[in-house]
Amino acid sequence: MQRDALAALARRTAPVTQPAPPGVIAALRWACARDLRLALRSRSELALIVVFFLLVTSLFPLAVSPDPELLRAMAAGIVWVAALLASLLGLARLFAADHADGTLEQMVLAPAPLAALVAGKVLAHWIATGLPLVLLAPLAGLQFGLGADAIGVLVVALALGTPVLSWLGAIAAALTLGARGGSSLLALLVLPLAVPVLIFGAGSVESYAAGLGAEAHLSLLTAGAIAAWVLGPAVTALAVKIAHE
Amino acid sequence: MTTFARFWYRYASPASFYPLAGRLIPVFATLAVLLAAAGLYVGFFVAPTDWQQGEAYRIIYIHVPAAWMAMFVYLVMAFWSAISLSFHTRLSAMMAQALAPTGAMWAFIALWTGAFWGRPTWGAYWVWDARLTSTLILLFLYLGYMALRASIDDPRRADRAAGLLALVGAINVPIIYFSVQWWNTLHQGATISMTAAPKMAETMLTGMLLLTFAAWTYTIAVALHRVRSIIVEREAASGWMSRLASPERPPAADGSAPSGAAAR
Amino acid sequence: MTPTGTFDGLEARALACAAGYRTLFASLDLRIAPGEWTMLVGANGSGKSTLLRTIAGLARPLAGEILWRGAPRKPDDAEWRAQCVYQGHAAGWKDAFDVRENLGLQLALDGLRVPRAELDAAIDRVGLARQAKLPFARLSAGQRRRVSLARLSCSHARRLWLLDEPGTALDADGLRLLGELVDAHLRAGGLALVATHQPLPCNATPSRLSLDELRP
Numbered sequence: 001m002q003r004d005a006l007a008a009l010a011r012r013t014a015p016v017t018q019p020a021p022p023g024v025i026a027a028l029r030w031a032c033a034r035d036l037r038l039a040l041r042s043r044s045e046l047a048l049i050v051v052f053f054l055l056v057t058s059l060f061p062l063a064v065s066p067d068p069e070l071l072r073a074m075a076a077g078i079v080w081v082a083a084l085l086a087s088l089l090g091l092a093r094l095f096a097a098d099h100a101d102g103t104l105e106q107m108v109l110a111p112a113p114l115a116a117l118v119a120g121k122v123l124a125h126w127i128a129t130g131l132p133l134v135l136l137a138p139l140a141g142l143q144f145g146l147g148a149d150a151i152g153v154l155v156v157a158l159a160l161g162t163p164v165l166s167w168l169g170a171i172a173a174a175l176t177l178g179a180r181g182g183s184s185l186l187a188l189l190v191l192p193l194a195v196p197v198l199i200f201g202a203g204s205v206e207s208y209a210a211g212l213g214a215e216a217h218l219s220l221l222t223a224g225a226i227a228a229w230v231l232g233p234a235v236t237a238l239a240v241k242i243a244h245e
Numbered sequence: 246m247t248t249f250a251r252f253w254y255r256y257a258s259p260a261s262f263y264p265l266a267g268r269l270i271p272v273f274a275t276l277a278v279l280l281a282a283a284g285l286y287v288g289f290f291v292a293p294t295d296w297q298q299g300e301a302y303r304i305i306y307i308h309v310p311a312a313w314m315a316m317f318v319y320l321v322m323a324f325w326s327a328i329s330l331s332f333h334t335r336l337s338a339m340m341a342q343a344l345a346p347t348g349a350m351w352a353f354i355a356l357w358t359g360a361f362w363g364r365p366t367w368g369a370y371w372v373w374d375a376r377l378t379s380t381l382i383l384l385f386l387y388l389g390y391m392a393l394r395a396s397i398d399d400p401r402r403a404d405r406a407a408g409l410l411a412l413v414g415a416i417n418v419p420i421i422y423f424s425v426q427w428w429n430t431l432h433q434g435a436t437i438s439m440t441a442a443p444k445m446a447e448t449m450l451t452g453m454l455l456l457t458f459a460a461w462t463y464t465i466a467v468a469l470h471r472v473r474s475i476i477v478e479r480e481a482a483s484g485w486m487s488r489l490a491s492p493e494r495p496p497a498a499d500g501s502a503p504s505g506a507a508a509r
Numbered sequence: 510m511t512p513t514g515t516f517d518g519l520e521a522r523a524l525a526c527a528a529g530y531r532t533l534f535a536s537l538d539l540r541i542a543p544g545e546w547t548m549l550v551g552a553n554g555s556g557k558s559t560l561l562r563t564i565a566g567l568a569r570p571l572a573g574e575i576l577w578r579g580a581p582r583k584p585d586d587a588e589w590r591a592q593c594v595y596q597g598h599a600a601g602w603k604d605a606f607d608v609r610e611n612l613g614l615q616l617a618l619d620g621l622r623v624p625r626a627e628l629d630a631a632i633d634r635v636g637l638a639r640q641a642k643l644p645f646a647r648l649s650a651g652q653r654r655r656v657s658l659a660r661l662s663c664s665h666a667r668r669l670w671l672l673d674e675p676g677t678a679l680d681a682d683g684l685r686l687l688g689e690l691v692d693a694h695l696r697a698g699g700l701a702l703v704a705t706h707q708p709l710p711c712n713a714t715p716s717r718l719s720l721d722e723l724r725p
Contacts, residue, residue: 021591021620034614041605102599109565110618111591171413175406179396188392189410192385193417196424203428235413242405244567333569399529401569479530 021111030112031120032127039128049090050132056082057140068145075144076154076205080198082140083133083158084165088187090129091169094121095240099177108244115233118240122163122170122232130162146205153208153218160221161201167232168193174239197224259336259476266469273466277459284455292448301365306449308358310457311351312380316418318348318464319383322390323415326408336472338404339479341411342394343471347464349387355380375429379422386414400479515579518542518700519564519669524573526559532571533559534723539702543668546691546701546713551720557704558598560720561671564702565595577669591620593669594661600653604646608637608656611645615660623663631659635686650678658683661690670694670701676709685710 022030039046060078061071098104107117137158141151172189179185204217256262288306322344329338359377360370371377390407397403521539525532533556541547549557562568564575566584575582582589602611609628616623623631632641635655640648648656654677661670670691676684688710691701695713703709 021587022618030614030617037610038603038605098603100599101603102597102601103603105567105595105597105599106601106615106618108567109590109593109595111587111620112618113587171409175393175410176396178402179393179406181392181396185389185392185396188385189389192382192389192421193414195382196417196420199424199428203431207431235409239406239409242402242409245399245402245405245569401527481530 024113024116027112027116028120028123031107031117032124033120035121035124036127039124045093046090046128046132049086049129050136052089053082053086053133053136054140056085057143061143071144072146072209073206075141075146076150076157076202078144079137079140079154079158080161080202083137083162084191084194084198086133087129087162087165087169088183088190090125091173091186091190092183094125094170094173095177095243096173099243104177104240105244108241114237114240118170118236119229119233122166122236125170126163126166130166134158134162150205150209153214154205156218157201157204157214157221160218160225161197164197164221164224164228165190165194167228167236168197170232170236171239174236174243177240177243197221200224257334257336259339259480262336263473263476266473270466270469270473273462273469277463277466280455280459280462284452284457284459287448287455288452292452293446301362304358304362306452306456308355308362309453310460311355311358312376313457314460314464315348315352315355315380315383315387317461318344318351319386319411319418320415322348323411326411329404330408330412335401335404335479336476338408339472339475340468341408342404343468343475344464345387345391345394346471347467349384349391351460351464352380352384352387356384373429375422375426378429379425382421382425383418386418390414516540516542516576517578518545519702520576521564522574522576524560524563524575525571526556526563526568527571528556528559532725534720535572535725537573537718537720537723539718541700541702541716543698543700544695544713546670546695546703546711546715547718548709548715549702549704549718549720550706551704555720555724557720558673561595561673561702561704562597565593565671566590567595592667593671594619594664594667595671595673596657596661596675597673600657602645602653602656604644607644608632608641608648612656612659616663619660619664619667621663621666627663631662632656634662635659636682651680651683654678655683655686658686658690661694665694665697665699668699670699670703672701672703672705674704674706676705676707688712 057078060074064070064074095104098107108114110117134155137155138151141154146154169186169190172186172193175189176185200217200220204214204221207217208214256265284306289303292303294300322341325337325341325344328334329341356377359374359380363372363374364370390411393410394403394407397406519539519541521537523535524537524539525535526537527533537560539547549560551557559568563570564582566582566589577589577592584590601615603614606614609632612632613623613628616628629638629641632638635658637652637655637659640652645653654675657675664670675687679687684707691703691709692712694701703715709715
């Protein structure tokens with residue numbers, strides 16, 4: 001009976017027309033929805049990243065001094081470094097799991113544009129790991145005694161900067177697929193490239209606190225975010241292809 | 246095809262580049278020694294003592310060329326990486342691989358000499374000067390490149406992955422320099438920066454330029470030497486290497502040419 | 510042959526591939542016409558997977574060219590990717606999803622719009638109806654392979670099948686299913702290049718390509 005069913009299927013799907021390859025938006029939606037669904041299934045893993053972030057911000061006053069003036073001056077920098085380290089934690093899961101079980105290979109070979117698939121993955125990754133950091137930054141800001149308006153600047157800067165970190169991390173994660181060295185290699189590749197984001201991100205709050213206004217920093221961060229979204233997909237797609245050679 | 250294009254195509258294969266590199270190394274090495282001797286003489290004996298900083302300032306004759314070379318070598322590395330990614334050539338990737346350790350060395354030297362300059366000048370070995378900090382980040386970029394290369398087993402994949410990293414780094418280097426400069430000016434106000442070079446006497450400039458060219462020719466010589474060992478390592482399996490490896494027999498008693506000479 | 514006289518199948522000329530520093534094979538010539546399939550044999554490490562991956566477009570050959578329907582095959586071309594199915598060693602399924610989700614996602618990626626009923630029918634055809642909602646981690650290796658068969662059963666529109674050891678972990682019934690799938694595909698005018706250690710119960714006789722003989 002199975003044989004007849006198969007024969008019937010073969011007759012029905014005789015190659016008359018090719019299936020339509022998914023377009024850019026469809027591919028992006030497919031990848032984003034899939035990765036978000038996967039993230040929902042491993043909620044505990046994501047919670048760990050957020051806990052790590054709060055843990056690191058709590059370490060600094062313990063290690064340095066609880067002096068409120070000092071903490072307020074260092075607040076933006078500490079929050080940014082913690083966000084950077086926390087995002088490094090989450091990067092390993094961006095491509096490594098898909099690479100290990102072969103689904104990434106199928107994405108490379110799929111007729112859908114790989115850059116769009118990759119963009120969908122990075123978007124989902126940011127929503128799952130970057131956005132929580134942005135939303136929790138006010139908490140860290142309160143820990144350090146930042147004023148409400150400074151916290152606002154911090155949140156905006158993080159919202160603009162964390163996607164850039166995600167893209168830089170995506171390129172590094174793709175390049176290190178199948179390479180020895182693990183997360184330390186990833187950190188060595190990402191951190192130097194992330195320095196401008198760190199400088200402009202943390203600098204925005206300091207500049208605002210100094211009365212100079214944060215517009216310059218935030219506009220540079222915006223430019224960086226746009227450049228990351230425009231250039232990131234193609235570069236990351238190339239890196240993923242290289243990893244499969 | 247123009248002569249230049251013919252030259253380019255001919256030497257684009259590792260097999261023909263290998264002997265050419267071998268012939269070029271002594272040329273560049275000699276140049277490097279001569280230029281270094283001239284530059285050091287000018288820098289340490291001819292150029293006048295700086296009225297502000299005394300004799301200690303002379304370390305900039307090594308520091309500045311080293312910092313320039315660190316940056317320049319990275320750009321050349323990125324250039325060869327771009328060529329290898331676009332045209333799938335092996336030799337350009339090997340050239341990039343050969344340049345990286347030397348570039349890292351220049352960055353390291355720049356940092357050390359910067360520290361030795363900082364101590365007598367400002368009393369501290371490390372001030373977070375814009376250029377020193379940028380050079381530090383550049384050193385990390387070099388180390389990342391070399392680490393990535395070392396951690397991928399397949400040589401062609403290592404070529405392409407490291408090449409892409411070098412390109413991404415090269416695009417980021419101006420952004421990094423700009424951001425560090427921004428950060429530095431915001432925090433230190435008037436920069437006591439090494440980039441604000443004192444009004445240089447002409448001899449000082451001559452000394453620095455001589456040493457820069459010396460560093461450049463040295464880098465070329467070392468890179469050519471290194472690329473030869475990379476070629477040996479990677480092309481060991483192909484036929485032309487074994488023809489090269491067979492020892493040259495001494496000329497026969499009647500003066501005829503030895504057989505088994507090195508392959509072209 | 511198409512009316513213009515070009516060969517309407519897969520062709521490889523003087524193909525050479527390497528893995529790391531080692532050249533695996535050289536001067537490989539391959540010709541598969543529509544409705545035919547080739548069995549790829551060779552010892553472990555002889556380059557079967559590398560050949561399949563090179564033809565699929567994942568890896569670059571050292572030398573030689575690959576032609577599809579008379580024109581050089583461009584791996585970045587979406588047209589080419591739409592016409593070939595590659596199933597490698599890695600199964601290509603996520604443990605976190607169940608059978609139906611996995612299959613649905615993969616077919617969507619393939620560009621097929623498969624309604625729920627047909628999805629269930631495909632799962633049923635490979636004998637996994639009862640396991641459809643189980644998490645993937647609970648399936649045995651053979652059952653996971655059958656999900657790959659379900660994907661193949663919906664992929665007859667893609668003319669070239671590149672299969673790397675599709676019979677691994679399959680029981681006799683699964684192998685029979687695989688054979689029928691390949692037969693159905695060939696009857697519909699498709700081509701297949703299958704690397705396998707064991708013969709497949711196929712009606713169509715394959716031509717053999719042994720990589721052991723092509724080692725340099």
